[in-house]
Amino acid sequence: MPNLSPKKNPMPSQDAKVRRRNFGEVALGYTEQMALDEADRCLNCKNMPCVSGCPVGIQIPKFIQKVKVGEYEEAYRIITESSSLPAVCGRVCPQETQCEGKCVRGIKGEPVGIGRLERFVADYHNENSTEPPKKAEPNGRKVAIIGSGPAGLTCAGDLAKRGYDVTVFEALHTAGGVLVYGIPEFRLPKAIVAREIETLKALGVKIEVNTVIGKTVTIEELMKEQGFEAVFIGSGAGLPRFMKIPGENLKGVYSANEFLTRVNLMKAYRDDSATPIQKAKKVVVVGGGNVAMDAARCAMRLGAEGVFIVYRRSLEELPARREEVEHAQEEGIEFRLLTNPTEILGDENGFVRGMNCVKMELGEPDASGRRSPVEIPDSAFLLECDCVIMAIGTSPNPLIKSTTKGLEVNKRGGIVVEEGTGKTTLDGVYAGGDAVTGAATVILAMGAGKTAAEAIAKME
16 A cells, blocks of 8 residues: 655754854755655556666666565665666765656655655665675676766776776776765765765776876777777866856865865865864855755855855755755855856955945846856945855866867867767767766766766677
């Protein structure tokens, strides 16, 4: 008998007044009883619309049916047939616009909590399973993966399951890419990422850190001298963008990439950190995406008295996940919407002391239906602050392109690939994720890694 409740089981979480000053995980996860109750909300639809919304094609109703009867390890097996990072996806995927957005239970109520169930299953496996994954029989073929973010790890895992000899090359000293340097501990504990990576290593994936492709070794050298028959580029989009307004070179102005890397990877919030960060009193974060929410919430946890999100459109146009926006609001972060910075002001010592802004309003819709912000005359005002974090997007790093002859990129620096395969303009070289699209979601990057792995496996 299905659970016909119109609402999903709420996610237990830390109290906002407590969590705003610690880096412990905010969402605490379902209990077993919550998971069983939520699984009973699934109608097990024959046409499985939720699967069409999943970029990696997880057989969602099938794994949920296993949860219903308490067969959690079997549910985990079903998930990992399609996903190499289930504990990650269950935490950071925008399920509301993907699998849950297709769920028929969402027509007259809330969709099934698919992401929460995926997280429950993955966490159950990680806490209870002691059996290592089975290695595939080697097929004698070698593939190199550039970057250990979600695209690279997914491609590596899928190829390892097919018997490929896979080596992942990571520029930083820790594997995980954006999962470790970009997403904060309170959303995605790094122990979770490390566990997922250990699972891939158990499948036979090798990881070489501190290796900058294009400097340490080139793609041509990997293929001609080291014997890799294919290369997948999943190097992400780590080149930050700025607004090009006066004052961006002042002390106390960060790109979100630098700020989050210092906090997440280098643990700048610890007193013994070798990479400390400014402990600001009033922080302005410019931008409205998930990265902006992450930066603002980190700043609050570092002890800021006030944190402001400055975004030039309204709340309806804010691109961040609703859940992240709500969590930020609960934690006391203020949103200055329909506001645009024009200049960052400094003191006599070159430190940030404030930001000049103007008020905006939404103009008439363009051909796509989107309303562009228009400045309101005589609306300038000063927003006092001592730290500014720019979270307005990133671009792919040009290093690989500049050191790889014949690799075509578009005007935004993204690598040009063939749709449906991820094949680049170079034989045997594939690419996917943010290195192709620019900054996007973890699960879309995983989908691109999966697509490329399938194409590589079809190479003659």
